[in-house]
Amino acid sequence: MPDPVKLTIDGKAVEAAPGTLVIEAAKCVGINIPSFCYYEGLSLQAACRMCLVEVEKAPKLMAACTLPVAEGMVVRTETPVVAEARKYTLEFLLTNHPLDCPVCDKGGECELQDMVFRYGAGESRFVENKIHVEEKQWSPVVFYDGPRCILCFRCVRICNEGMGVGALGIVNRGAVSEIAPNHGDHLECDECGMCIDICPVGALTSGTYRYKTRPWEMEHVGAICTHCSNGCKTTLGVRNGKIIRGNNHDRSGINGEFLCIKGRYGFDFTSHPERLQSPQMRVNGKLEPVSWSIALAAVAKKFGAALASDGRIGVIGSTHTSNEENHYLQKFARGVLRTNNIDHHRSGDVVTLLDALSGTTGSLASTADLYESKAVLVAGADLSSEQPFLAFQIRGNYRHHQAHVYVVTENEVREDGIAAESVRIARGGELEGIRSLAERLKTESELAIVFGDSVKGEAVRDLVAFGSSLGIPVKYVALVDYSNSRGALDMGLVPELLPGYQPSNRPGMTIGEMLDSDSLDVLWVVGANPLKASALRAADAFVVVQEMFLTETAQRADVVLPAASAYEKTGTVTNVCGEVQRLSAGPSTMGAKPDLEIIGLIAREMGQAAAAGPWAPDKVFAEIRATVKGYDVPMPVISAGGAAHTTPVNGRIPVESRPDLIHSSRDTLFTSGTLGRYSRMLGSVMEGRRR
Amino acid sequence: MTFSPQLEAKFAKLLGSYPPGRQRSAMIPMLMFAQDEIGQVTQELVEEVASRIGCTPLQVEEVLTYYSMLHKKPLGKYHVQICTNISCMLTGGTELWEHACGKLHIGHREVAPDGLFSLEEVECIGACSWAPAVQVNYDFHHQVTPEKLDQLLAGLRSANAV
Numbered sequence: 001m002p003d004p005v006k007l008t009i010d011g012k013a014v015e016a017a018p019g020t021l022v023i024e025a026a027k028c029v030g031i032n033i034p035s036f037c038y039y040e041g042l043s044l045q046a047a048c049r050m051c052l053v054e055v056e057k058a059p060k061l062m063a064a065c066t067l068p069v070a071e072g073m074v075v076r077t078e079t080p081v082v083a084e085a086r087k088y089t090l091e092f093l094l095t096n097h098p099l100d101c102p103v104c105d106k107g108g109e110c111e112l113q114d115m116v117f118r119y120g121a122g123e124s125r126f127v128e129n130k131i132h133v134e135e136k137q138w139s140p141v142v143f144y145d146g147p148r149c150i151l152c153f154r155c156v157r158i159c160n161e162g163m164g165v166g167a168l169g170i171v172n173r174g175a176v177s178e179i180a181p182n183h184g185d186h187l188e189c190d191e192c193g194m195c196i197d198i199c200p201v202g203a204l205t206s207g208t209y210r211y212k213t214r215p216w217e218m219e220h221v222g223a224i225c226t227h228c229s230n231g232c233k234t235t236l237g238v239r240n241g242k243i244i245r246g247n248n249h250d251r252s253g254i255n256g257e258f259l260c261i262k263g264r265y266g267f268d269f270t271s272h273p274e275r276l277q278s279p280q281m282r283v284n285g286k287l288e289p290v291s292w293s294i295a296l297a298a299v300a301k302k303f304g305a306a307l308a309s310d311g312r313i314g315v316i317g318s319t320h321t322s323n324e325e326n327h328y329l330q331k332f333a334r335g336v337l338r339t340n341n342i343d344h345h346r347s348g349d350v351v352t353l354l355d356a357l358s359g360t361t362g363s364l365a366s367t368a369d370l371y372e373s374k375a376v377l378v379a380g381a382d383l384s385s386e387q388p389f390l391a392f393q394i395r396g397n398y399r400h401h402q403a404h405v406y407v408v409t410e411n412e413v414r415e416d417g418i419a420a421e422s423v424r425i426a427r428g429g430e431l432e433g434i435r436s437l438a439e440r441l442k443t444e445s446e447l448a449i450v451f452g453d454s455v456k457g458e459a460v461r462d463l464v465a466f467g468s469s470l471g472i473p474v475k476y477v478a479l480v481d482y483s484n485s486r487g488a489l490d491m492g493l494v495p496e497l498l499p500g501y502q503p504s505n506r507p508g509m510t511i512g513e514m515l516d517s518d519s520l521d522v523l524w525v526v527g528a529n530p531l532k533a534s535a536l537r538a539a540d541a542f543v544v545v546q547e548m549f550l551t552e553t554a555q556r557a558d559v560v561l562p563a564a565s566a567y568e569k570t571g572t573v574t575n576v577c578g579e580v581q582r583l584s585a586g587p588s589t590m591g592a593k594p595d596l597e598i599i600g601l602i603a604r605e606m607g608q609a610a611a612a613g614p615w616a617p618d619k620v621f622a623e624i625r626a627t628v629k630g631y632d633v634p635m636p637v638i639s640a641g642g643a644a645h646t647t648p649v650n651g652r653i654p655v656e657s658r659p660d661l662i663h664s665s666r667d668t669l670f671t672s673g674t675l676g677r678y679s680r681m682l683g684s685v686m687e688g689r690r691r
Numbered sequence: 692m693t694f695s696p697q698l699e700a701k702f703a704k705l706l707g708s709y710p711p712g713r714q715r716s717a718m719i720p721m722l723m724f725a726q727d728e729i730g731q732v733t734q735e736l737v738e739e740v741a742s743r744i745g746c747t748p749l750q751v752e753e754v755l756t757y758y759s760m761l762h763k764k765p766l767g768k769y770h771v772q773i774c775t776n777i778s779c780m781l782t783g784g785t786e787l788w789e790h791a792c793g794k795l796h797i798g799h800r801e802v803a804p805d806g807l808f809s810l811e812e813v814e815c816i817g818a819c820s821w822a823p824a825v826q827v828n829y830d831f832h833h834q835v836t837p838e839k840l841d842q843l844l845a846g847l848r849s850a851n852a853v
């Protein structure tokens with residue numbers, strides 16, 4: 001560590017590492033220097049002049065956003081001269097800016113409004129007509145209102161640098177400069193809305209949120225995105241029980257400001273008109289709405305009868321439900337229904353990875369590791385499309401830490417653009433491609449390897465053996481598909497594994513075996529859609545489905561129970577890297593209940609409430625912490641909305657590896673399994689339709 | 692897109708003049724030279740230049756719309772640029788400009804119907820010592836009066852008729 005530089009800011013002594021910018025050094029002592037174009041983590045622009053400060057012995061005001069600290073520097077951030085300069089800067093920014101804040105979508109959370117409020121500029125000396133251009137719509141997501149734009153370049157930089165897309169630019173010059181999209185009159189991009197969220201003013205607005213509400217009329221709920229496995233925090237703006245907005249403007253959570261289109265706009269499935277709001281039961285061959293008590297009684301009766309006659313019961317769990325629900329479901333299945341026939345859609349070979357890593361510590365990468373590791377290798381996945389936040393972390397690592405990125409994929413991927421080396425190799429052959437990089441990888445000081453579903457079974461063992469042979473610390477991420485795919489595995493929604501990867505002594509049937517069995521009496525599906533691609537062989541099986549929509553599986557059900565979404569309940573989920581985070585309930589959908597409560601009610605109806613145990617999320621989580629290996633995470637971290645890294649088993653998992661059951665749906669930015677079909681926003685962007 | 696061998700040779704020289712990975716530095720001269728040959732910067736040209744220097748068409752567009760000497764619309768065969776910046780203004784540049792507009796019946800950045808002339812009111816072209824100054828394509832004309840301008844235009848017109 002080089003010696004810190006000592007300086008004074010507003011009379012306070014500050015020590016900062018050499019190279020630190022004055023604007024950042026000031027933050028360390030609680031001084032906020034106003035800025036528009038400066039944005040932590042992006043390249044410097046020095047375009048707005050809002051951050052001017054007085055520096056002793058400097059002949060003029062200096063831009064704090066580009067000024068590195070120097071020994072003995074004396075900085076003053078709030079002097080009359082500085083205040084006057086800011087006032088003039090604002091007067092200029094307002095030359096052509098409309099003064100209609102009361103009807104601007106950004107009103108109430110606009111940085112320009114806040115600054116004008118703070119520094120005055122209440123009067124303007126400009127009497128010329130304002131230059132006006134009409135607002136433009138560039139995609140279902142992005143609208144641009146030129147006159148409001150203060151040309152801070154934040155949107156351009158986040159799209160270029162943060163997203164690696166480069167869909168925005170600035171055209172023309174002077175007072176008629178404006179932001180332009182990459183395809184003349186429209187955008188073809190990730191539709192992530194990062195540009196909108198980062199815009200300090202109301203120039204960029206979103207098709208989802210614009211003109212629906214005022215920010216202070218919403219309740220802001222910190223939820224975890226329920227689409228892919230990356231576990232981004234999305235702050236839901238809820239008004240009158242309905243989600244109107246998703247963003248992460250406060251940069252809380254593991255994902256900082258990042259959200260992809262699914263986390264930012266894909267919440268709209270919650271208010272889809274086809275959302276189920278009442279239980280349904282098959283009467284004379286047709287599903288008809290019934291009351292909860294009738295539906296629950298029918299389910300309990302069937303379950304009870306099947307138990308009494310020693311019938312075959314199969315349970316299929318979800319990759320979106322909470323850890324609590326998954327744990328409770330398997331406990332119910334194993335303890336009350338006395339079956340190990342419980343499974344879920346497996347999308348990555350976590351089991352073999354954990355087994356192969358037995359005896360090592362610190363070998364599972366967190367999302368933060370992908371941002372910090374000196375080298376990262378991506379194998380068998382189009383990360384920017386399939387695991388958007390992980391890709392964002394790696395791009396950030398490359399930009400900020402010059403990480404060496406290696407890519408081993410079948411087709412070209414966005415990561416090629418930042419790769420030290422890319423290898424093209426057919427799916428399934430990734431290991432060979434990785435081996436070809438051995439000499440280069442040995443020169444790295446550490447490595448994080450992220451691999452997709454084509455690396456499974458023996459290949460995972462070989463990969464870990466290869467990693468150990470490099471002689472450097474190596475961490476791994478086995479990619480999985482959905483928001484709680486990892487939690488489903490950890491909680492034992494697997495016929496051969498109990499929670500915490502403990503082997504079950506009497507393995508039950510897999511999904512395929514359940515669907516193929518001709519003697520299945522009861523099939524209970526909680527938040528999954530197995531019948532989308534396969535048929536149920538047992539024609540007489542009684543099918544109970546807990547779902548949000550009438551999916552292919554729900555259509556075959558005898559009883560459908562309307563379930564709450566992940567945004568409507570509390571509990572925890574575990575992301576692809578094994579980080580546990582808490583869900584909070586935002587809106588509510590009338591008639592729907594959280595799966596945990598539904599399962600609890602079934603238990604009570606069967607007279608098995610005592611055996612199944614309490615079904616309050618907190619109680620179940622306490623049990624998980626006490627009994628599931630690796631989940632003894634610090635409660636304060638979870639309660640405060642943080643992410644706690646779990647460290648599951650560190651020992652052999654003596655079960656037969658089943659690579660044949662592992663298959664990723666390879667959802668893109670614009671698809672999200674069955675759930676994605678019910679998001680209008682995902683369906684409306686052209687990039688989604690094209691794929 | 693195909694260009695003349697001479698232009699291709701210029702491009703090759705340009706692209707070789709910058710260190711590897713910095714080929715986008717050739718963007719402005721490439722656009723200028725190509726514009727001279729084609730008469731305008733077309734969308735096709737934008738895409739061609741972008742792919743040759745390894746940037747996005749939008750990045751070319753950013754530069755193209757910033758510089759006033761790069762034109763997306765076709766110009767007249769003779770692009771008449773009249774300076775009305777301070778030195779020229781003081782010596783009759785504004786009157787000269789108005790005279791030209793009246794004479795050719797076109798305005799700023801417009802092209803006469805026969806395609807022979809286009810007009811542009813420009814900022815200082817660095818010929819203040821001989822103000823008012825006029826630039827036609829790449830040729831400079833000094834201390835221009837309305838009469839001299841008429842002669843100049845007539846001369847170009849007849850030269851073109853032959």
Ligand code: SF4
Nearest residue numbers: 159189190192193195
């Ligand atoms: S939505 Fe995302 S990808 Fe599209 S222009 Fe904005 S930042 Fe870029």
Ligand code: SF4
Nearest residue numbers: 149150152153155199
């Ligand atoms: S659109 Fe917004 S973020 Fe982009 S330059 Fe304008 S003010 Fe800045």
Ligand code: SF4
Nearest residue numbers: 225228232260263389
């Ligand atoms: S990257 Fe995944 S978790 Fe994050 S917002 Fe997108 S879909 Fe949601």
Ligand code: FES
Nearest residue numbers: 035048049051065
């Ligand atoms: S914040 Fe320093 S110039 Fe914009």
Ligand code: FES
Nearest residue numbers: 774779815816818
């Ligand atoms: S002002 Fe006209 S050439 Fe300089």
